[in-house]
Amino acid sequence: NDLKGEHEPLFMEEVIAGRPIFSLPSTFYGFRLRYGRSRNTGLASVGVHPAAMKVLKGFVATGTQLRLEKPGKAGVAVPVETIEGPVVKLRDGSVVKVETPELAEKVADKIEEILFLGDVLVGFGEFVENNTPLSPPGFVEEWWREHLRLSLSIKGLPNEGELGIAKERLLSFLNEPLKVKPTPQEALTLSRRLGVPLHPRYTYFWEAISLGELKHLRASLSNAKKEFNGAFAVKLSLPYDEKVKKTLEKLCVPHLVIDGAIAVDEDAPILWACLNPNAPVNELRNISAREAVEKISGFRILPKGGSFVGARMGRPEKAKRREMKPLVHCLFPLSLFGGPQRNLMEAAERNEAISIEVANRKCPSCRETVIYPVCPKCGSRSIVKKSCPSCGRSLNSNQNFCPTCGREAALYRKLTINIKEVVKAACDRLGVAPPNLVKCVKGLSNEGRIPEPIEKGILRAEHGLSVFKDGTTRFDATNAPLSHFKPSEIRAAVERNMNR
Incomplete structure (x- = not known):
């Protein structure tokens, strides 16, 4: 059977319940393998027509991990409009080639069956990287x-x-x-x-039908009602025949079912030229349906199908905020002064000053003890003050151990902070009213015990953001890099980008 090829035996293993299989291995009408790349298929990504994403009810979306039979690895699905879209059969019997997301949206609730899933775009480099032999491609526009x-x-x-x-x-x-x-x-x-x-746009899946089915379809065309514009047929109306209907579906010829007849409009010139019953041909024997079409039409027809690959969902995109548990707005130590929620505002409201383990630094200009690398008053760079964590003795910058007790010098110590004044100054600098809740931490674990500026926590609380333990606000998303972009997409002038 020329509709089945060799498939990868491991592809269907480790299928997880609840994750759909979109096409079986090497099965005709599944995803057709197409070589190439788009600007959004940067690294380990595969292209799927956006109409196919709609037709599959969103199970394949931008960022979905697709596990492909070939080249044997998973890739991120991204939309590519310039590849072949799906072909569907509607509940009224019509067959539609879905070439735009808008059309897919329009017919989504009327689909009875997906006749062809469309192309999956895979880079040649993915096959090289995985040491996978190339499979024969179908006929495409670049080839034509x-x-x-x-x-x-x-x-x-x-x-x-x-x-x-x-x-x-x-x-x-x-x-x-x-x-x-x-x-x-x-x-x-x-x-x-x-x-x-x-042209591949008008090449049907002739390799998917038998010679007998081709002859039956050609005979039906001889009884069709025809309209011509010069040498080209512009409308065909075939008597309804279940076998003819099934053959047209296998070929993926767009048509309508109207008043008990099969109507072919846009593709009428192609179908008539390929199967012209009036064309004198010798007996068609011992050849494929595609070769028979070449004899009848007098022009070349290349195989459209090529290779089909199995595809299943690897895992959905896990796009979400990465947060500490419990949620934190600011990496500022409050010890037990902030209550069960470690609320900075509660600590400032109930206490004039708090004693916390924090960075021990000194401003060379103001000569005051500060907790940040930069002095909040004059902006000078502060200097680390070492001390002994046991006896509290101050040490010189070149002393790594306490000469009295032998303990390793620390870059921090317990300091008393006027928290009420610090919070008020931060809100004044930002020009905002103090929020009700700013969640902080009990203590710091970095080597120097350097806290975050309180302003960051206030802004995060105002905008519903959180901080991760490394001081970043994180959002986990699939990595799908672009290899090219248009300046208009980032609202930048072309000249500015050329000078970079």
Whole structure:
């Protein structure tokens, strides 16, 4: 069976209950493997079409860890709009190619079945890093662009009158193949006149159907109601046939079911050109359905499917604040003066001064004892004062041990702080009223026992933030770096970025 390939035996092991499996290993219509990268697939990330994220009801979102069958490692899912989107069947029988998140939102509640999940974009480097052999890719726009480039280099750039396609538009197919795609009529003209394969936008999964199914579909087309605009069919209405309907679904041909008939509109020129019942062909035997389409149509059809990879959810993104337990606003020691909540405001309200174990430093200008590296009065850099933790004797800066009791010198000691004055001064500097609750700590554990400025704690309490034990306000999120950005996205002038 050409729909199944060799799959990785370990992929389905260690599946955790509650974490969905999006596609089984090497199963046709799962995620189609596509090589390449986008600016947001920086490191160990994989691209998924944003419409597929909507169709999968948000189970795959930006930051979700996807465990892929190949290249055999997990990656962060990020949205990429320039890859192939999903194809879905609605409850009314219609088949829709979902190419935008807006359309996905519109049809989300009407979906009966996902016929094709779309592409998953994986960098070539991920395969190299994991020493995984490359799997055959499906036919994509970049590949088609190279066929067109080769044909034009051999035959030369035709005049607009020869193809009916403006020169500028023809060049746009070469310069922006992911953004500018030909119409059905243009795609057929290019295939017939220049000999390039049919554009991947209009290439169906011919390798997914049998030759018998192809013949039955072609026979049904001969009985279809047809509308033409010149040489191109613009509307097809086929008598409803369950077998024909199933074949169109396997091919992922967009169509509607209206009044007991199967209507093909936008893709009518392609379907008719590929299966034209009026085209004289010899008996179709011992060939694949795709090869039969090439014989009937007279132009090349490359395999669209390529390789499909299994995908399951590794783990959802754990995006949350990292907090100490219990929550802390400021790394300032209060000992037992702040009550059970270690509330700075309660300590200042109930006590004029408190005795705490804190940094012992001296301002060289004011000659006063301070607890911060910078003097809060004059801004001078303070100097560490060493002392003995046992006898309390002051030591010189070059003395590491107490000459009296032999204890190692400490950079801190118990000091009496006028907490009420310190809090009032901090609020005055910030220009804010004292908050009701600023949670601090009982004691410090860093070597110098240097506390945080109280202003930081007041601001954190005002804005509902907390501090971690290293003095940072942390938010844990998935690391998904960008390799490129647009200056407009960070509201910066281009000139400013060029000078960096």
